[in-house]
Amino acid sequence: MIRRAGISLAALALAAAPAAVMAQSRPPEAQTPARVFDIPAGPLATALDRFSRQSGKPVLYRSAEVEAVRSDGARGSLSPDAALGAVLSGTGFEARRDRSGAVAIVRSAAPAEGGAQTSRLDDVVVTATKRSENVRQIAGSVTALNNAALEQIGADELDEYIGFVPGVTFNRQSSTVTIRGVSTTTGLDQGQGSTGYFINDVPLTDPYYSVGVPNIDGFDVESIAVLRGPQGTLFGSASLGGAINYKAATPKLDVLEFHGETALESVHEGATGGTAKAALNLPVIDGRLAVRGTYVYREDAGYIDNLGTGTPDENRGVTQGGRFQALWSPAEGTTVSYLYLDQTQRSEGTSSDRPTLYGELANSTVVPNRSKFATRIHSLRLDQDLGFGTLTATATHHEKALAAVTDITAAYGAFVPGVSPLLATQDYGSKGETFEVRLVSKPGRFEYLVGVMYDRTRERFTDRYLGEGAAASIETAWADTFGPGIGAAAAPEDVFFTSDLPFVGTESAVFGEASYKLTPELKLTLGGRLFKTESETTSRSSGFFLLFSGDVLAQELDGSQSEDGFNPKVSLSWTPDDHLMAYATVSKGFRFGGPNVNAGLPGENIPPTFSSDSLINYEVGVRSTLLDGRWLLDASLFYIDWSDIQLRLGTPTGLAYGTNAAGAENKGVEVSSVLFPFEGLSLRTAVTYLDASLTEGFEPGAGAPTVPSGTTLPGAAKWKVSNILSYDWTAAPLSPTLVLTHQYVSESYSDFEATGGTPQGDYSKFGARLELAIRPTLDLTLYADNIFDERGTSGGFVDAESFVRSIERPRTVGATLRFRGF
Template identity: 25%
Template sequence: MCHWSTRYALRKVAVLLRLGQSAGRDFLVRVKRNKPMQWQSVFLGIAILFHSAWTAAESRPLPFNIPSQQADAALLLFGKQADISVVYQHKLVKTYQTNQLKGEFTPQEGIRILLRGSGLKAEFKSRAHLVITQNNQGNEMNSKKKILAATVGFFMGAGGSSLGLAEEVGSSEGMDWLLEEVVVTAQKREQRLIDVPISIATLDDEKLKNMGIDGIDKLVYAVPNLSIRSTSESEKRFVIRGVSNVRGSSALVGVYLDEIPVSLSPQYQPNLQMLDIQRVEVLRGPQGTLYGQGSTGGTVRLLTKDPSFDGINGEIGSSFYTTQDGDTSSEVSAITNIPVIDDTLAFRVAASYKDVGGWIDQPDANKEDINDVETSYIRIKGLWQASDDLMVSAMVLRTRDDAGAQGFGNIKDSQDNPFWRQVERNGLPLLSTEISTYSDIYNITLNYDLGFASLTSSTSKIEFGTDPFNSSSSVNQDPLSNSGLAVIGSFVDIGGFTQEIRLQGVTDNKQLDWVVGAFYSDIDSEVGAEDFGFYVEGAGGSFGSFDERETSESIALFASVDYHLSQQLTLTVGARYFEDDRAINGNFYAAEKSATFDHVSPTIGASFALSNDASVYVRIAEGFRSGGFNSLPDAENYQPETVRTYEVGTKALMLEGRLQAEAALFYSQYEDIQASDPSQRLPTRVVVINPGEAEMQGVEWSAQFSVSEHFSVGFSGHYMDTEFVKVSTVSNNDVGDPIDYAPKYSVAFSTRFDFEGPLNSAGFTALDYNVQDGSVETASNNRRAESDTLTHINMRLGLNWESFTAELFGRNLTNEQDFNNPTNFNSYKQDRPRTWGVNVAYKF
């Protein structure tokens, strides 16, 4: 059965004629004439991207009003309202039930919502031709019926070569190699990536596997202007556009697991595994309106796969690898989807165990490869469809890590190889270097359809930290000497409760998409040590214990509105009011310190649809972080900081789905930066100051090109310039200095080649190349430590069968061992040396 309209062909002809006018040429001339020379080539490249996008066929979001009903009737209405041809077998689909579709969507968005969970799947064979089949391969239509349906659909609605289209429809793999439209939830609702006026990097589960990204640290290989450096499984530093989680009152880059904000501290986060992840979204620039003060620099979102009602299925995987000059490693994982009640209740379990070998030695104790770590991880996710209007999801996550030592060296030998030195203490045995961390996360999320809007409630409890461990810092860098600070029984305990409630909807006239909400958090963090002291050649004394507890109780109200001025132009306006009550106490404080910080973070932007497959946007957004307290008696408390960013960007899907490209220019004003002051450093604590104001400006780009069915390439990167433009009287910086921890550039190149393998397998080979510039860390008297530029090459070679995959891989093939973090405090962190290994996986 097929529905179509002759207006389709006439409309396309009119579009092509209109796009042939001089708008593109005039745009290029204006860009060249008005922009400064240093950005002229960048703007020219983006303008060419805009101009190419004008040639794409035009399609706009359309109003739909289709009630939940039998699929045959719903598809007939869909074809009429979308003005496209829909091909399906009446007897096949009439037994299925579809969802309600009400609102303004593109045809791609609409059909996905209409058929979600129905057991049917949709394939666009062209922009005006849609084929519906069963989602179950065991009950697919006979191929002859597919060809007949496609032929009828072709003559009635598509045009062109009937043989070519029939062959495509008869084989659902005909155009699978083309890039698919990306859908994200960055603005708390489903939208096409092209329609979101934010610079976003996305990686779906397939791309994560193709690039071998099995840890959150490895996102830097695929995401421009993102830097992540870790010293342990739960201590990581995220940097987006020069804004980093290092010192200060709270996180600057927000990390979310589904609806759960897990970045409760500037340095410490739960150990999240990249297992059974549906999609990763990295939002660059301030996200203060929808994500709050923890997302001043940007937001990293890990979206896990939901349970499914479609039957028991899962995957079992294992890997083994060896590291140059280090120990061997092994990992096992299992994923299982378990429906319990048909279309009502299901669970999904993802679990893994890792025994990862180290490569850093401790010569004083005659130990090798001490930075090994064992990690056990389990995540259970439940989904309850309580009624047609109410859906409840719940998650429980538990992670335990047992490491032989922290993941860095504190001293170097004569060849600059890092090793670990534990400080000797008055003839006592050397302290153990072992460290154990824990993470526990609980969440329940409710989604209720109120008719006029949808209500979402997300309640989370998070606990993570370390068991008591020992460390040595400020170690004398002479390998023949043993002196430094010994810290005994250090611990970190962080807990938090968060609650978010929001309403989102669309007005009856379809002109406004809106979201309003409230957020509450109660965070309690405690750090301390049983004892610490300074020793020289084994002789010295103790300073005693220390303990510090900080609390934060905050509330926020937020709202965001998208006003569709026309089918092409959308204006976005939003704001968030935030209030934070903070307090701190401890044995370094004469009395408790407390203060209240509040701020309004606005966002305004506009996006213009050049076509259904291309857009341009502008955005102004602001992020905020509360001030805080110092324990040194003479040290002043530090003030809140803000980041305001001005951004223009473009996104496009071109060449009939072969090329996906994105680029953005940004300029940021960073006021009252929070940074450490090494000149006032305590033996166990760092004093935080406001050294001044800085400016950051740069460009980010990414492109993915499917050259053919068997070969694809990707190219991405960033360039950024940062400098202090004003310094305070307590600053260790000068005007013109770069800000800390901000790599100036990164470049990434990836390729994948698919081929016909032996034994009826599908083979593939992939190569990834990544270069990231070093960064600086400021010390007293304007001294700066600098890290090196790092170059990584990774490769994979594998064979896929229907249910089984085997893969050989090599990581860090250049054996890059330069330090990836600048340090004035003698902590030398490396990426894992050259590694070779094998992965196997079985799906059921």
């Protein structure tokens, strides 16, 4: 659908040729003498570039159309026509020539065997199994969106594409993702989260309380794969419910390429925003060394008014940064790659409103709630073809930092009367190194993967509560209770609470999978991960609040926890032909445990540590290709047995701690359908039914009522539906493409209902996009999101003041220009 012309370096002279002229058919060239071609199997774009270089014939193609398609290549003494025919065989594309003899690669009039209709958006190569594999050949619940699919729905951010993936929910309150209902909160977990986040297989998840989840912009991303169900065998901790793996676009060794986009949009009852993005691929040594740079600036328009500061549309957000990659192939079969990522996300105010107190799209604080979150990654990777397999070694340094200021005047003003504003400052950070070495066999009847990994991450969480005049206020209000001089002692320099929590977590593992084809149709896969996790921390806190829980002004608590185990996986798949796969899988997940950082009062019995949950996923599924490739229908049925759940509980004095308690059953059905009724029209539908509830209740403590068995897990909406209808007028002027989208999520609760969880969900959103090919290298897209301005609640809680709601962004209209050069 996106008609940006991607032009190989050999085809620069043809860039100005009108697309209509290039698509005209003409008789084949006269017989050309044979020559030796060496074009290995791989991405179609790379194969076409190699053909152009080896044949000396310019080739013109659209990169967005062929980027996810693979070619079997061509080798041997062949005529150029025969070599090009071999390169295109089975891809769903064909070569056509204009009157000058220039070659254009266009989509075939009829679907290729196996469904060429689907090649642009659905034939996506991912590394969900730690090996490059077409997503439709994976025996498991994996949904992948390539760059063309992301552009089709206009997805920049995590929440903009995750809504179209079955079995997955975006928690706007914390910018986290829940997969198959595996979560006990729509906020941040007590310890490590239940969903893993990766880029190029590099972990972005923290081992303890999360510093933050980077929202990687979808521009110049080759694919985003969402793996549903536990992925502990290959991806390790944090993938208890599943994982999300970004794959950045890889540098191309022999193509000079540039593309970019800019957008301007307006939010109803809000401000305006926009984007500026660019990517450049530059071959340095032809066929040997290339670099690729990506830059992103995105300004998200605000729409929440701060009545306290008098600032309209205060929640403006800015994402800025990019990636630099280098790819070096010093010899045949050897590649060395480097990835540098640097991204900063800034928020100028809260994105929540208080509708019962101030009305819709309004909040009130004495000072703005601002935050800055930065992510930085250095990753070096070696891939060596050993003939019988590929050896991959990676070394990564990763770091994240969060700095935030929050107005806490309303929440704590009673303790420090007369002082305004009262502020909470957060200075959080994590730094670590991850190393992995793995050996992956060549495809065959017997396939295997073995590897080792090690990660050491250091986190630090520093919180300070302060306000000018706090010491004097505490002295005046509390001297009769705690004695004279309490103000200066409990709030030195007007800081009335300080907490410093350093944490070190290490994970080491040996992992592997082996597959054997019992028959040509039946394949058995066995896998496992032998792991060990270790945690150490020293919690230091001081200040006024400690007097209420321990009658002290300072305390220090050391803690450590370690755990080891084996994480197994078994899978059996049956593939009678290219149009059907059925599979059954049993997999297990795990995550870090950790020490508790509060000692509690005598008799409160806070456990010193909490450990990993126990979670086993049972799943059967089918992938089918019907109607000669015009209908893809996938379905999975799953049952999750979750026990010893990590929970955050509270003491009578209000201290929070982690423990293992209760159990849950998550069961459901996920269905994905892609239908091509006729040329140009496609309908994509995803439906999820989920029943996720406790099988054992628990006592949350801190005066809260019992959470009984049968309670629905937080954020576990029973129904989720999405639709994407697209029609492509290829023969009309400007080749317009119309895309209509719909998303529905049923009601759920932001937390356990008994502990004050608030309703969310139960709303639909509709969107529309019209794309026009202004020139072969320039597209214009006009769009409207949330057309009916649905004020859907996507998260919330109740504090001392009122109900706080995370709300869907109001109706947004805008335009995007995408362009490609060279």
